[in-house]
Amino acid sequence: MIDRLWRLGSGMRLFMLIIVSSGESFRRLHLTIREIYFTGVLSMQIILVSGFFVGMVLALQMFYVLRQFGSPDYTGVVLALSIIRELGPVVTALLFAGRAGTAITAEIGLMKANEELSAMEMMAVSPIARVVAPRFWAGVISMPILAVMFSMVGILGGYLVAVPMLGVDDGAFWSQMQAQVDFRFDILNSVIKSLVFGVACTMIALFEGFDAPPTAEGVSYATTRTVVTSSLAILGLDFILTSLMLTV
Amino acid sequence: MTNNIVEIDNLSFGYKTRMLHKGINMSFPRGKVVAIMGGSGSGKTTLLRLIGGQLRPTKGEVRVTGKVVHQQNRSGLYDLRRKMGMLFQRGALFSDLCVFDNVAFPIREHTDLPLSMIHDLVLMKLNAVGLRGAHKMMPAELSGGMARRVALARAVALDPDIIMYDEPFAGLDPISMSVICDLIRTLNDTLGATSIIVTHDVEETFSFADYVYFVANGVVAAEGTPDDLRNSDLPFVHQFVHGEKDGPVPFHYPAPDYRAELMGYKA
Numbered sequence: 001m002i003d004r005l006w007r008l009g010s011g012m013r014l015f016m017l018i019i020v021s022s023g024e025s026f027r028r029l030h031l032t033i034r035e036i037y038f039t040g041v042l043s044m045q046i047i048l049v050s051g052f053f054v055g056m057v058l059a060l061q062m063f064y065v066l067r068q069f070g071s072p073d074y075t076g077v078v079l080a081l082s083i084i085r086e087l088g089p090v091v092t093a094l095l096f097a098g099r100a101g102t103a104i105t106a107e108i109g110l111m112k113a114n115e116e117l118s119a120m121e122m123m124a125v126s127p128i129a130r131v132v133a134p135r136f137w138a139g140v141i142s143m144p145i146l147a148v149m150f151s152m153v154g155i156l157g158g159y160l161v162a163v164p165m166l167g168v169d170d171g172a173f174w175s176q177m178q179a180q181v182d183f184r185f186d187i188l189n190s191v192i193k194s195l196v197f198g199v200a201c202t203m204i205a206l207f208e209g210f211d212a213p214p215t216a217e218g219v220s221y222a223t224t225r226t227v228v229t230s231s232l233a234i235l236g237l238d239f240i241l242t243s244l245m246l247t248v
Numbered sequence: 249m250t251n252n253i254v255e256i257d258n259l260s261f262g263y264k265t266r267m268l269h270k271g272i273n274m275s276f277p278r279g280k281v282v283a284i285m286g287g288s289g290s291g292k293t294t295l296l297r298l299i300g301g302q303l304r305p306t307k308g309e310v311r312v313t314g315k316v317v318h319q320q321n322r323s324g325l326y327d328l329r330r331k332m333g334m335l336f337q338r339g340a341l342f343s344d345l346c347v348f349d350n351v352a353f354p355i356r357e358h359t360d361l362p363l364s365m366i367h368d369l370v371l372m373k374l375n376a377v378g379l380r381g382a383h384k385m386m387p388a389e390l391s392g393g394m395a396r397r398v399a400l401a402r403a404v405a406l407d408p409d410i411i412m413y414d415e416p417f418a419g420l421d422p423i424s425m426s427v428i429c430d431l432i433r434t435l436n437d438t439l440g441a442t443s444i445i446v447t448h449d450v451e452e453t454f455s456f457a458d459y460v461y462f463v464a465n466g467v468v469a470a471e472g473t474p475d476d477l478r479n480s481d482l483p484f485v486h487q488f489v490h491g492e493k494d495g496p497v498p499f500h501y502p503a504p505d506y507r508a509e510l511m512g513y514k515a
Contacts, residue, residue: 110343119340122300123354124326130357 011207017128018136018206024126025133032134032141039100039135039202040142044149046099047092051150054087055079055157062158063166072166076173077180079158084181084190088151090238093197096143097230101205104135105226108209109219132206139202140195147194189245196237201230253278253410253442254299258308261291261298268294270466271308276410281436281443283453285488286463292446293337295463296412299444300332301325312410330358333403337415339395341387347374347398348383354405373401377431393424397431404435411436413445417452425449429456450489454478462488464496 025031062078108131111117117127155177162168181187205226212222254276261269268291276282284292297303298310301317310317312328320328341350351370355361361369374380377397387395396416403411413432417425433456436443447453453460454474462470462477462485470477470485477485487495503509 114343115336115338115340116342118302119334119336119342121302122329122332122334123357124329125354125357 007207007211010211011203014128014132014207014210015203018133021126021129021133022137024129025137028134031130032137035134035138036142039096039104039138040146043096043099043142043146046095047146047150048153050091050095051083051088051153052157054091054150055083055154055159056161058082058087058154059158059161059166063162063168072168073172074176075162075166075168076159076177079162080155080177080181081186083151083154083158084186086238086242088154089147089190089193089197090234092147092150092194093143093201093234094231096139096146096197097201097205097227097234100139100142101201101226101230102223104139104202104205105209105212105223106219108132108135108206109212109214109222112210112212113214113216113219132210136202136206139205140198143198143201144191144194147190147197151190185245189241192245193238193241196241197234200233200237204230204233251277253313254444255311256295256299256308257311259298259305259310260307261294261303261305267306267466269463272463272466272468274461274468274471276442276444277459278409278442279436279440280458281433281445281456283445283447283457283460284463285448285450285453285460286469287448287488290463291466292448292463293414296334296414296444296446299410299412300329300334330406331409332412333406333408333410334412335396335399335403335414335416337418339387339399341390341395341399341402343387345387346383347379347385347387347390350387350398351383351402351405354402358406369405370401373405374398376404376435377401378427391424393420393427396420396424396428400428400431400435404439404441407439407441409441411439411441411443413443413447415447416445417447417449425452432456450491 059075059079062082063072063075066072066074066078108117111131117131120127120130159173163170163173208222208226208229212218252275254274256272256274259269259272260267272295274284284295286292294303298305299312299317301320304318309319313331315324315328317325317328342353345353348370351373352366355366355369359366371380371383374383377400379394379397379401382390382394382398387398390398400416411432416428416432420428429452432443432445435441445453445457454477457474460472460474460477461468464484470480470482472480478489480486480489484496486492
């Protein structure tokens, strides 16, 4: 318990150091842009393909359930609301933790084991400003963009199954969606969720890497912890955020 | 004003379970090559980290150019570190940067020099360690000796006043070892720097060092010029310099009685 509290405190300290060092980091914007490529652009493949299949499966399931109630035209609305409100931010964050989070933890853990971070310190260069802060902001910026892309591709996948394959009316599919999906309540809240997930996932990945014992076993253990802790944090935060958004 | 660029005064340092240093005093005069020697685990590398301000002493102090290292704030510490260059045991080259960019790293971070000047400076540093022709290679393509030389070029990129070497000869073949010995002395004299070398390689170090400290059991066990120490009668120094298996540093790690342990064994 004390160990967990200690780690939580260390994580908060690292977060504060990142915020303080961000100005120094933003002055060298190319570092953050480079990290956006590694965490965001290189995650696009898994995010887009997953989004496409999730949308297709969801459309299939929704169509057969809604047809029993005589409302197959609502497939588009249910699909869009499920993806935008929940699946988009949550599945994107889970995939991000597995793809980019583990890469961040392993990279920083190995840099520590290889004394690269100590070397930077001895060269009077802050590893927080040079290595950690650019990765943090890259994660925070990438996550909402990836979640929006996931949702768009998911809806497109659902459309291809619902309209050409299952015969849902084209006009009803889009017009019902347009009428029922609210920009502030659905889309903006979805972006807020993915921003929070972005902060949580990236912080966990960075902290685990920074805190990893400088051995092969230590880095391997830290990488596993990143996936487990991030996944639990995403699901827990999703419940809290959804409760707040639905009640406030 | 004292001629010592680094002074260690009554320094004690330890971790939770044991004290590593118990009142160490050392001084490092400007322009000299000073070696800190001792067995594995005697806290030699920790001394370098204390000089560089990466660790905080439990008692006593380290002064660099007259300033107490552990009393500096972040910017004061970084100002001191800009006067230092450090060669890490495994080189610690940035694995995502090529040789050229590794050496250029501290120059780019701390100066606003034009690209053409950085280019020339980096090639001059690499030429000094004999690796100008390898400037496009990645760290993974270098041998251990080459990586150590690139790291040395990076350590002296900003012409530091103090150059610290952590086990510069570990794992090197005789040719690379001789090259590194030569480079340490040449760079020290050319740059007018002070070199602090942490090592346990006796012959190589004695061939070029000006002064040597022996650390054992948390204190300075002996000190002097290489000739003094080669002729020393102190049992620890004699054992270390001549590589004797047994002596004040026992061959066996403390253990219960051998016979009793074997006879008492039950499967």
